[in-house]
Amino acid sequence: MEKKLTLEEAMDELAELVRQMEDEQLPLETSLALFEKGIKLSRYCRKCLDEAEKKIKTLSANKDGQPLITDLDHE
């Protein structure tokens, strides 16, 4: 995938692709290509969903008043 899709976008694209495959009489070659693309999309969705647990962080201001995000030590 060229640009980084959001999960929503990837899922919508996958749904559209499945619909296309269901609705249209596609040549086998095309439907194989679509299938391959669909599998890639669904893997991507799964990857997004299975994304490793994100740490909880804290936001504070550094001495210049700029936001500073640090890992929460406790918890």
Added chain:
Amino acid sequence: MPDDLFSSLFPDSVIPDLQEEACNGSSVEPCGRVIWSVSSLLASVQDRLEFHFDLLWVEGEVSNLRSPGSGHLYFTLKDDSSQIRAVMFKSQAGRLPFALEDGQHLLCLGRVNIYRNRGDLQLVVDAAEPAGEGALRLAFEQLKERLAREGLFEKSSKKELPAFPSRIFLITSPTGAALHDFVKTARMRYKGVEIIICPVKVQGDEAADEIIKGLALAEHAAGLGDVIVIARGGGSLEDLWPFNDESLARAIFACKIPVVSAIGHEVDFTIADFVADARAATPTAAAQLVVPDVSAYEERVRLLESRLADVLRQNIREKSQRVHFLEARLKEPRWILAEHRLMVDEFQNRLAQLVEGKRAHFLNQLASLGIRLASCDPLKYLSGLGARLELLEQSLHTSVERIVESKQTRLSGLAGRLHSLSPLSVLSRGYSLVYSAKTGRIVTNAKDVGIGDKLKVRLARGCLECKVESVRKGEE
């Protein structure tokens, strides 16, 4: 105020001796009666009042409110059985956050004194607020109304929450239950979302400022697809008061990142709730609102995946079925033959039917022609002709006979007449006929004859052949 209560409150104070004090502004008669002047009495009462009742809070209902040109407020504060005059001077009245009204239940901070001109007891009010929770409630309602008028709560200016936020900035107390509830629910729904806690005080005088600063910091750090949550657990109206701060409301309204409020319990509404882009009843509800439930998405991906595979299988199945079908047809040319044979049969049948139809038609025609032909039998015609001929012959005979007969009759008549006219009979009377021998014509004029011409002369009996000797022309 009873003395024992008074002394318990002000243990160091000494109850002054009324008798002793009275001597200062009054005279003592020889008989021992103490006589007060009005002024000294009032001054003394005033002193005592000031001594006993310093600054104090009085609760009562406002009535007879008047505001003359001076800008001071005059009213009566009363309860079920008693009333006291009250005055609020212009400078204090101007600081009042709300407008006084008759019937208002008021809590007044002030001093009791005597208005010496009239000897009235009065309450000089420094500050006032609606009684009970009413003060905060009133300020809340008034701010809410004002901000609503300004359009801070308009639906049209509310931002949409991202369906799948990348980061959540949680502005809350680092030790509160709100943080715990929010994080717990959020983690249950989706662990892949980043939660950044922005610790602030959520109670007390500094809370509003801290929350505003936290909001500014979060807005600065956040980007597209992020969302800010301001959360606090339940509490009293006073506890939640920082969230009714006007500056905070304006900061939330101006924030470019979507802000979700989750303050108190279901029943609690703060100004922040009204101005936020979305309001969650509780911190837990906020987590449910902001963090997508990943299991629903997982289910959807699973479903789409299986449909994807199904549809491909289906496509392959259809294609191979078609191949089978075509193969089968390829192996069985006889089917085509049989089909053609059937077609030929059918055509033959149709042809036979056609022929049969034509034949019947022709037979019909023939029969009718036969009938017509029979009606024109030549023999009959001939016999007819014969009969006619016979008839004609007959009539011919009769007419011929008749004609012959009439001709004979006429002939005999004519013969008689002819006989009477015959020149020969003239000749018998002595006349003769002269013919030119050359032309054979009768000669009636001498001019026609030359000398030497031969003439034939017919007599009643016999002929003479003569030669002309001379010719005399003229009459005679």
